[in-house]
Amino acid sequence: MQKGIKKFEDNFIASVRELFDRDVASYKFDGLLEIEDLATELTQSIGHRLIEEFVDSKSKEVKENNFHCKCCGGKLKKHRKSELEYRTTFGEINIDYDVYLYCDKCKQSIRPLQPLLGIKREKISFKLQKTIVDFGVDESGQKSSEKIKHIIHKSILIELKL
Helix, strand or coil: CCHHHHHHHHHHHHHHHHHHHHCCHHHCCCCHHHHHHHHHHHHHHHHHHHHHHHHHHHHHHHHHCCCECCCCCCECEEEEEEEEEEEECCEEEEEEEEEEEECCCCCCEECCHHHHHCCCCCCECHHHHHHHHHHHCCCCHHHHHHHHHHHHCCCCCCCCCC
C-alpha cells in the first residue's frame, strides 16, 4: 500500500475510533454485523469513486494533449469519440471520452485513453471476470448473479457464450 494511502486510512480509522469511544448517540452501532455492512458499503463507495477519479484524470490528460503519429510524426486527428461502459467489482464506470485518433498520411490509429487506463476494449475488469467465474463454477448464471449482486451491491448481466 502506498504511504499516502496508508496515512489516509490511519487517519480515517482514528476518526471512526473516536466516534466509537465517545459513543455518540447518532453514531451508535448495534454490533459487528452493522459495522461489517458499513465497511462493505464504504469500501464499495470509495472504490467506485476512486476509479471514477482515475478515469476522469486520464481523460483530461488525453483531451489536453496533442498526439503525433509514431510512424511519420504527423499530428493525429480525432476520427470519432465513443463511450465505454466498463464494469468493475465496484460497479459500472462510464468512460465518456474514448477517443479514436487517426493519421491521414500513414493510416495509423490509436485510442490513447485505453493504454493510460491499462485496458483494451474489454467491458469487464479482469477482477470482475474472475469473480463471475469463481461464483459460476458450481451455480447457475442466475444464482451467481444474485450472489454477486449481494456482495457488490450492483446488478450485472452475465452473458455466457459457449
